[in-house]
Amino acid sequence: MPNGSTETRSDHAAAVRAARKARAAIRDGTLTGPTSGLAPGVEQGNLVILPADWAEDFAAYCAANPRPCPLLARGRPGDPTLPELGADIDLRTDLPGYRVFRDGTQVDAPHEIGGWWRDDLVPFVIGCSFSFESALLAAGLPVRHIALQRNVAMFTTTLDTQPAGPFRGPLVVSMRPFRPNQVDAARRITAALPRSHGAPLHVGDPAALGIADLSAPDFGDPCPVEADEVPVFWACGVTPQRALEQARPPLAITHRPGMMLITDLPLPAPAPA
Missing domain, CATH: 3.40.1640.10 (PSTPO5379-like)
Structure with a gap:
């Protein structure tokens, strides 16, 4: 110890x-x-x-x-x-x-x-979800936008946040692709870090979040998702800007x-x- x-x-x-x-x-x-x-x-x-x-x-x-x-x-x-x-x-x-x-x-x-x-x-x-990326990398999970030296891809969804006073608006998410057999580890690692948005909100079909095109993020840079991968989405701290x-x-x-x-x-x- x-x-x-x-x-x-x-x-x-x-x-x-x-x-x-x-x-x-x-x-x-x-x-x-x-x-x-x-x-x-x-x-x-x-x-x-x-x-x-x-x-x-x-x-x-x-x-x-x-x-x-x-x-x-x-x-x-x-x-x-x-x-x-x-x-x-x-x-x-x-x-x-x-x-x-x-x-x-x-x-x-x-x-x-x-x-x-x-x-x-x-x-x-x-x-910020950037905080948990070092934990993902330490566990052997790739973070593609870092490897490509790009900004993370961020998308405005059709999900609404809870209003408070004059503040209201859609949820923004960040996306990182993983192979299906890596998703559970990514979920477990990030769930232990609630100050960094915690576990993913959604895995798989972007249309379920109202995202029409993964190649056209609202913020950040496009991040390719390979044929053997699924997109994984986390709540994003750009949400307050909306x-x-x-x-x-x-x-x-x-x-x-x-x-x-x-x-x-x-x-x-x-x-x-």
């Missing part, structure tokens, strides 16, 4: 060093793309920033929809740091890309948001899909085989 604990601490320390190196590269503009595959062993997070008078309704929306919106942290008004997620984090600079919405319409897609920051803004960080479009707050800031906050939070220990 002592050796295992020492190894776990050492692994997490290495993951935190990788996370801080990645955040520094994002901050200085040398890392500008998707964060999938970076700093394995720590949680990545989706970002939503809203005026304080919209924050309680959005917190209620997250609570009503824990699969797409597992809340990792909620910040204080006007404070761009989240020390519980990492001592050096600055949400204005530490994601590779942002989306800025006014009244539900995107008006900017900057690489930093210092010019948009206000004292009444409240940040929320929601868990809800923001319908709620139409006067200002909202999110991450660009696939461009996450890399935190220092350790992933839970892998589920036993």
Whole structure:
């Protein structure tokens, strides 16, 4: 047990060093793309920033929809740091890309948001499926978009989320293909990680989710599904961006899909085989 604990601490320390190196590269503009595959062993997070008078309704929306919106942290008004997620984090600079919405319409897609920051803004960080990909890879399960150096494929479904106040809208899912004999392992591994969206929501026919064409994702890049594979779908933290479009707050800031906050939070220990 002592050796295992020492190894776990050492692994997490290495993951935190990788996370801080990645955040520094994002901050200085040398890392500008998707964060999938970076700093394995720590949680990545989706970002939503809203005026304080919209924050309680959005917190209620997250609570009503824990699969797409597992809340990792909620910040204080006007404070761009989240020390519980990492001592050096600055949400204005530490994601590779942002989306800025006014009244539900995107008006900017900057690489930093210092010019948009206000004292009444409240940040929320929601868990991300990129976090569980290191556990899949460690178990010998391939993650094709990482192998292809692409962003994950994300799709808007015809399934509705639970409304809360002005927030409502369709569920967004991410997709990764696996062979049928790999699906149970993928389900078991990810079910043990509820902060990262947990187990898949659906396996197989995309039409059951209202997805007409797997080669045309709404966000991210296409991911080929081979003849001996099935598509596997997880709830996705881009879901709140669809809800923001319908709620139409006067200002909202999110991450660009696939461009996450890399935190220092350790992933839970892998589920036993």
